[in-house]
Amino acid sequence: MRLPEDFTFSQSMLQDFTDCPRRFELRYLLDARWPAQETAQALLYEAGQQKGQEFHHLAHQHALGVPADVLTETIADDDLKIWWTRYLTWQAANLPAERFPELTLTVPLADSLLMAKYDVVAKLADGSFLIVDWKTGRPQKRLRLADRMQTLVYPVVLARGGDWLNDGQPIAPERIRLAYWFAETGETVDFELTAEKLRKDEARLTSLLQSIAASTEFAKTENERHCCFCPYRSLCERGELPGNLDELDEEDGPDGLSLDLDEIEEISF
Amino acid sequence: MSVRLTKKQEEIVASPLDAKLFLRGRAGTGKTTVGVWRLRQLIAAGVPAHSILVLVPQKRLALPYYNEIRNPRRKGGAEATVATLGSLSHQIVNLFWPLLAKQLNQHEPLRRPAFLSSELIQYLMFKLLEPQIAQNDYFNSVTITRPRLFSQLADNLNKSALVGFPHTTLAQRLKAALPSDQEQAHIYDDAQTCVNVFRAYCLEHRLLDFSLQVSQFIQQLWPHDVPRAYLTRRYKHIIADNLEEDTPVTHQLLREWLPGCHSALLIYDEAASYRRFLGADEVSAESLQELCTTTYELDATRVMSPAVESLLVEISELMTGETLDAPKRKGETAAAISFTPASRSRFHTQMVDWVADTVAALVQEEKVKQNQIVILAPLMSDSLRFSLVSRLESRGVPSYTLRPSRPLHAEPAVRALITLAKLAHSHWQIEPQHQVKKFDVVQMLLSAMADLDLARATLLADIRFVGGKLLPFREISKNPEMRARITEVFGERFDKLVGWLDAYRAGTPETIDIFFSRLFGEVLSQKGFGFHFSKRANPQNAFDEARIVANLIDSSRSFRQTLDQIEPDTDTGQEYARMVDAGILADQYEPRDWKKSPDAVLIAPAYTFLLSNQPVEYQFWLNIDSQAWTRRLQQPLTQPYVLSRQWPAGRIWTENDEQQTSREMLLRVVTGLLKRCRKKIFVGYSKFDERGNEREGDLRIIFDLLLRTLNQETNM
Numbered sequence: 001m002r003l004p005e006d007f008t009f010s011q012s013m014l015q016d017f018t019d020c021p022r023r024f025e026l027r028y029l030l031d032a033r034w035p036a037q038e039t040a041q042a043l044l045y046e047a048g049q050q051k052g053q054e055f056h057h058l059a060h061q062h063a064l065g066v067p068a069d070v071l072t073e074t075i076a077d078d079d080l081k082i083w084w085t086r087y088l089t090w091q092a093a094n095l096p097a098e099r100f101p102e103l104t105l106t107v108p109l110a111d112s113l114l115m116a117k118y119d120v121v122a123k124l125a126d127g128s129f130l131i132v133d134w135k136t137g138r139p140q141k142r143l144r145l146a147d148r149m150q151t152l153v154y155p156v157v158l159a160r161g162g163d164w165l166n167d168g169q170p171i172a173p174e175r176i177r178l179a180y181w182f183a184e185t186g187e188t189v190d191f192e193l194t195a196e197k198l199r200k201d202e203a204r205l206t207s208l209l210q211s212i213a214a215s216t217e218f219a220k221t222e223n224e225r226h227c228c229f230c231p232y233r234s235l236c237e238r239g240e241l242p243g244n245l246d247e248l249d250e251e252d253g254p255d256g257l258s259l260d261l262d263e264i265e266e267i268s269f
Numbered sequence: 270m271s272v273r274l275t276k277k278q279e280e281i282v283a284s285p286l287d288a289k290l291f292l293r294g295r296a297g298t299g300k301t302t303v304g305v306w307r308l309r310q311l312i313a314a315g316v317p318a319h320s321i322l323v324l325v326p327q328k329r330l331a332l333p334y335y336n337e338i339r340n341p342r343r344k345g346g347a348e349a350t351v352a353t354l355g356s357l358s359h360q361i362v363n364l365f366w367p368l369l370a371k372q373l374n375q376h377e378p379l380r381r382p383a384f385l386s387s388e389l390i391q392y393l394m395f396k397l398l399e400p401q402i403a404q405n406d407y408f409n410s411v412t413i414t415r416p417r418l419f420s421q422l423a424d425n426l427n428k429s430a431l432v433g434f435p436h437t438t439l440a441q442r443l444k445a446a447l448p449s450d451q452e453q454a455h456i457y458d459d460a461q462t463c464v465n466v467f468r469a470y471c472l473e474h475r476l477l478d479f480s481l482q483v484s485q486f487i488q489q490l491w492p493h494d495v496p497r498a499y500l501t502r503r504y505k506h507i508i509a510d511n512l513e514e515d516t517p518v519t520h521q522l523l524r525e526w527l528p529g530c531h532s533a534l535l536i537y538d539e540a541a542s543y544r545r546f547l548g549a550d551e552v553s554a555e556s557l558q559e560l561c562t563t564t565y566e567l568d569a570t571r572v573m574s575p576a577v578e579s580l581l582v583e584i585s586e587l588m589t590g591e592t593l594d595a596p597k598r599k600g601e602t603a604a605a606i607s608f609t610p611a612s613r614s615r616f617h618t619q620m621v622d623w624v625a626d627t628v629a630a631l632v633q634e635e636k637v638k639q640n641q642i643v644i645l646a647p648l649m650s651d652s653l654r655f656s657l658v659s660r661l662e663s664r665g666v667p668s669y670t671l672r673p674s675r676p677l678h679a680e681p682a683v684r685a686l687i688t689l690a691k692l693a694h695s696h697w698q699i700e701p702q703h704q705v706k707k708f709d710v711v712q713m714l715l716s717a718m719a720d721l722d723l724a725r726a727t728l729l730a731d732i733r734f735v736g737g738k739l740l741p742f743r744e745i746s747k748n749p750e751m752r753a754r755i756t757e758v759f760g761e762r763f764d765k766l767v768g769w770l771d772a773y774r775a776g777t778p779e780t781i782d783i784f785f786s787r788l789f790g791e792v793l794s795q796k797g798f799g800f801h802f803s804k805r806a807n808p809q810n811a812f813d814e815a816r817i818v819a820n821l822i823d824s825s826r827s828f829r830q831t832l833d834q835i836e837p838d839t840d841t842g843q844e845y846a847r848m849v850d851a852g853i854l855a856d857q858y859e860p861r862d863w864k865k866s867p868d869a870v871l872i873a874p875a876y877t878f879l880l881s882n883q884p885v886e887y888q889f890w891l892n893i894d895s896q897a898w899t900r901r902l903q904q905p906l907t908q909p910y911v912l913s914r915q916w917p918a919g920r921i922w923t924e925n926d927e928q929q930t931s932r933e934m935l936l937r938v939v940t941g942l943l944k945r946c947r948k949k950i951f952v953g954y955s956k957f958d959e960r961g962n963e964r965e966g967d968l969r970i971i972f973d974l975l976l977r978t979l980n981q982e983t984n985m
Contacts, residue, residue: 006339032812034802035819036790042783061364065495070367074379103319107345161345164317234794235802241791 003029003213008106008113011153014205017212018149019226025218026232036231037242044245052136055083055183056119059134062091063101063120083136086186094179095122095132100165107161109202110209116157123165128175131158132188139182142189152201154178155193160202173198272302272571281534281565282306286314289533291561296944297572297884300536304510305337307534311506312344316532319347322504324523326514326544328353329881334510350504354431354519355479358486359384362477365496369489382475383831387423388824390478391853392844394419397470398463407459410452411905416853421906422463426480428912430487431516431548436464436480439912446911446922453905460906474835487518491525505531511882512537512554514544517914520553527560535561540937543879546901546909553914572884574948576605581943587974588936603979605946608972609954618656620955624889625660627951628870631887632666639667641886643871645878645942647897651679653959657872667869671877677824678849682817684709685716685799686785687846692739693770693788694778697843703850710734717792717799718762725755729763739767762797781842782826789818875938884945891953894966898938899931935967 007028017024026032039045058071058080068088075081099122106115120132131154145151155176163170176193220236227233228243274282281303284290292300304323312318325331331351338348352360362369366382385393395415402408408418429436440461444454471481490496507530509515509523527533535557542551558564570578579602582593608614613623624644631637644657654670661668677683688709691699710730714721732751733740742760745752752760769792773779779787794800800818802811828848829841871878875890875898901909910930911922943950952972957963 005341006336008339030812033816033819034794035786035815035822036794037783037786042786043780057363061367064364064499066365066367070379074367074381076380104348105346106348108341108343111341113339113341161347164315164319164346168315231790234790237796240795 003112006113008115009109009209009212010115010117011148011150014149014153014208017208020221020230021215021218022220022236023230023232024212026235029218032232032235034231034235036234038229038231039245040242041245048137051077051080054080055087055136056134058084059087059091059119060101063099083183086183087134087181090181090186090188095120095130096124098122105157105161107157109160110206110213112209112213114153114157114205114209116154118154118158121158121162121165128177129158129162129165129171131155131176131178133178133180134183135180136183139184139187140180140189145180145189146191151178151191152205155191156198156201156205159193159198272299274302274306275299275569275571277565277567278303278306282310284563285532286311286316287531288563289527289530289535289561291535291537291558291564292567293537293539293555293558293564294567295539295570296541296882296941297570298567299571300538300567301333301510301882302571303567304508304534304536305333308334308337308349308508309343311532312346312349316506317347318349320504321349321506321508323349323351324357324507324509324515324519325351325353326511326516326519326549327880328356330511330514332881332883334508354483354516354522358483361486361490361496361500362482365490365493365499368493368495369485380475382477383834384482385471385476385478385831386824386827387420387479388848388853389828389831390423391416391419392828392848393470393476394422394463394467395848395851395853397467398422401463401466402459405459407463408456408906411456413903413905415851418906419853421904422460422467423478423480424904425460425907425912426464426468426478427483428548428907428909430480430483431518432550432912432914433487433518433521434912436468437461439464443908443911445918446916446920447908448921456905476831476835483518487522491522501526501529506533508534508536510536511541512557513542513551514538514549514880515554516548517550517553520550520557523557524560527557533561541879541941543876543937543941545913548909548913550914570944572945572947573943574605576601577943577946577948577950580605580950581940583975583978584939584943584971585936587971587978588932588939600982602982605949606952606975606979607949608952608976614954615956617955617957617959617961620891620953621653621656621660624891624951624953625657625664625666628661628889629664629666632870633664637886639869640867640871641947642889643873643878643885643887644668644889644891645873645875646891647875647895648892649872649874650959653891654872661870667867668872669867669869671871671873671881677821678852680817680821681712681716682800682814683821683849685713686788686818686821687849688713689717689770689788690781690784690842690846692737693773693784694842695737695774697840697846699843699846700850703847705734705737707731707734710739714763715799717766718759719797719799719801719803721759725759728755729759733763733767739763739770741767758797766792766798778842780826780829781845782822782829784842785818785822785825789815789822793818875942879938879941879945882945884947886947887949887951888942888946889951889953890942890968892958893952893954893968893972894958894964895968896964896966898966898968899935901930901934931967939968939971 013024013028016027026034054077058075061071062068072084075084099120100118101120103118103121104115105118106113118131119134122130122132124130133150133154155173155178158176159171159173165171173193173195178191178193179188181188220238221227224238227236227238233239233242278299281290281292292303294300308321308323311321323331323334325334328351334349334351337343338351362382363384367379398419399415411418425439426436429439434442440457443457447453468481470476471478477485507523507526512520512535523535537554537558542549573581583602586593609620609623613619628642628644631642632639646653649670658668658670678687688705691697691705707730711723711726714726714729715723718726728751729742732745732748733742742752742755742763769788773784778784789800792798794802794815796803800811800814802808825845828845832839832841832844871885908922910916910926954969954972
């Protein structure tokens with residue numbers, strides 16, 4: 001299938017393609033909505049997602065100037081209160097007052113567009129740039145995060161499309177850092193960019209985009225465990241019942257599963 | 270964009286980066302093209318796209334801007350924001366609501382408000398107002414359906430927010446301008462009482478319908494330092510297109526915003542304002558010209574062929590009685606118009622056949638692109654749409670439809686799921702007329718089970734639907750002949766469905782949306798069932814049906830989440846099913862891929878096409894005898910002209926006003942359509958209309974006059 005000319009890739013699309021090309025095809029090329037359950041604990045999953053969205057929304061409101069004390073009064077959930085307190089402490093020490101929340105950058109790459117939707121991008125006092133991604137799900141190990149498309153895409157897109165944040169000058173790769181901040185611990189896992197890494201990552205992304213554009217067949221994943229948490233399960237004839245959240249073990253993480261509590265849709269006009 | 274700009278267009282696009290420009294002109298003169306190129310020019314010149322706001326009255330009108338934003342050859346960086354007043358106010362209220370918490374409800378100052386979809390507005394009005402209407406005998410002389418009545422109440426509230434007057438003065442304004450009989454005055458008073466009750470309820474429960482969302486934004490947040498600083502510091506460059514289709518409060522917002530902007534391009538289409546019934550105000554739009562440093566006018570059409578332009582002049586002269594100082598090319602006009610031949614214009618079906626044949630000939634013989642043809646009628650009924658779609662399909666021409674929403678329960682897939690929900694929730698208290706009947710079971714089985722025919726579905730319902738329950742097929746032991754007629758294959762599938770329902774009933778009930786989703790995933794989309802994705806001839810059908818179910822699930826989830834906030838003890842599933850049955854809930858979700866124009870013939874109501882602002886080569890105008898070309902919709906509870914900012918206080922609406930606005934409306938529609946036509950219009954006429962009646966509409970009279978003129982020209 002030929003990609004539409006205006007097709008815009010994002011990290012979650014690339015993650016989907018990496019995990020299961022058929023899911024990528026169904027979701028983004030065929031635009032197929034398939035409204036089956038992703039997990040047996042649907043309400044629990046919904047509550048987790050809502051809490052994550054609520055947290056992202058609070059951080060967004062705060063970045064736009066709504067006073068922290070006013071926002072604190074709006075929080076009823078106990079977990080959220082704890083996350084919020086951790087956030088206030090961390091951001092006060094690590095982020096400048098002026099920051100760009102919910103920022104979308106898009107860059108041309110391999111005859112397509114590649115988009116990144118950031119929770120926050122901030123220019124620090126030393127002139128370097130910090131990308132922060134709020135994670136409200138279970139904390140992830142560095143090794144696992146390093147393998148995520150998000151870790152690849154976010155710094156590359158900022159390096160190639162963030163010059164307007166830097167007075168019109170390209171941002172040097174060494175001045176870009178990506179931090180995953182975990183609400184459960186208040187700690188971060190950081191990834192630095194270098195010129196060499198940018199070159200390699202960009203080459204890898206280019207190759208991936210080109211291989212997707214050239215694909216005519218989109219195979220189903222070989223790891224059928226992924227299918228337990230995928231709504232297209234019945235379409236692919238890969239089972240009837242959705243997976244149980246409590247069967248997710250440490251090794252599963254959100255990687256490779258369609259289900260991801262951290263996959264928070266950004267709020268757009 | 271491959272379009273080449275004229276010198277004048279180039280001049281406007283290349284204006285200084287701090288220019289504030291007002292661009293006016295007729296439709297089809299290339300104003301939006303200038304807007305898109307100006308967007309590109311600003312970004313190329315180093316303006317951060319992040320600081321550019323493209324403001325349009327409705328998002329479909331932003332399609333050319335979306336295309337530019339998604340252009341892979343564009344410069345990398347942030348994206349310009351495309352917004353409508355609705356999306357902007359939603360965003361700002363959603364982000365800054367804690368700053369207005371006390372205005373919403375002082376007793377519960379810091380709970381997040383809920384935004385009401387139009388379905389939820391209908392539901393809450395039904396729930397809240399229906400008992401009062403019944404008890405007080407409100408609207409007793411009004412014969413419209415409840416959904417239409419509620420939508421006019423909501424429309425009145427929206428007018429107050431968009432035009433900018435207190436909602437408490439609605440009846441007073443209507444009665445002052447329309448002092449007809451006592452009965453009508455009562456209707457306005459009843460409407461006022463109802464909107465007051467609804468507004469008080471929304472404030473008490475922190476519910477934001479569209480009107481409250483807009484008024485909170487305009488009256489509370491826009492004047493507030495924090496949100497205003499966010500908007501004005503971020504968006505320094507504004508491109509506002511189709512200003513004439515926007516509302517006075519949007520114009521007021523721009524009036525206050527523009528002085529602090531670095532640049533602006535305001536685009537104004539003359540003789541349009543098709544959204545007047547939604548509050549559009551061309552006078553307040555035009556007044557923004559005074560805020561701009563330079564005004565440009567584009568007058569040469571970039572769309573119409575000389576023949577269509579000549580036709581436009583002929584028709585305009587016939588309709589206005591004035592002689593225009595414009596080119597008329599004798600002999601050429603006829604090339605731009607074609608009428609249903611006499612041999613095919615007696616019955617409506619003959620005319621529809623002629624339309625389908627002509628479209629097929631254009632596509633297959635003349636190689637016209639399918640998306641360069643539209644078929645228009647003033648109103649697009651289900652039957653007309655079906656007639657056209659099926660005829661085009663049989664001739665190998667794909668088509669798609671744009672039309673207002675229709676009730677959810679009109680979809681067979683939705684009715685099947687509602688029937689199954691009722692069977693699974695036997696404790697629901699359902700009004701007798703909406704309890705599951707054998708007919709519903711048959712229809713449900715036809716949707717739910719793959720390849721099942723009507724005869725077997727009826728047999729299954731006859732013998733296995735007993736006492737409001739489905740009984741297993743396997744328990745038919747005394748009637749082997751019946752088993753054989755139904756077949757074991759269908760029997761097994763039936764039992765799987767029944768077994769799933771029994772197991773569900775034995776457990777704790779799920780929320781209605783989760784019930785639908787589980788049923789879909791665990792049974793209905795599995796092999797052997799109606800929503801299964803097999804390698805069908807047209808897999809798109811499976812996706813379309815699944816999309817209807819997905820919309821149902823989204824709608825029911827949103828319903829449940831909002832209702833849980835305000836009425837936590839209500840059984841949302843039962844309420845939801847009741848509302849679908851009553852036709853209160855409608856499928857108002859975006860059609861798939863609305864940002865892309867499918868490669869297919871468009872079938873749409875004329876106004877919908879006009880508001881999409883996309884010119885085409887060929888247009889078919891159907892049902893030209895319909896009064897709907899000239900008459901406003903019957904709206905006994907509201908009146909768009911009187912509730913406008915331009916209506917002088919104390920002036921009375923007369924029959925003369927009605928006739929004048931009808932004439933003006935027809936003129937605008939006809940000229941608006943022609944300005945969006947590149948090559949030719951085909952006029953679909955039949956002596957008898959869809960219902961077999963013989964009518965003579967105003968548009969037909971104009972075409973008769975035109976024919977006479979054209980014949981005279983030919984004979985000269």
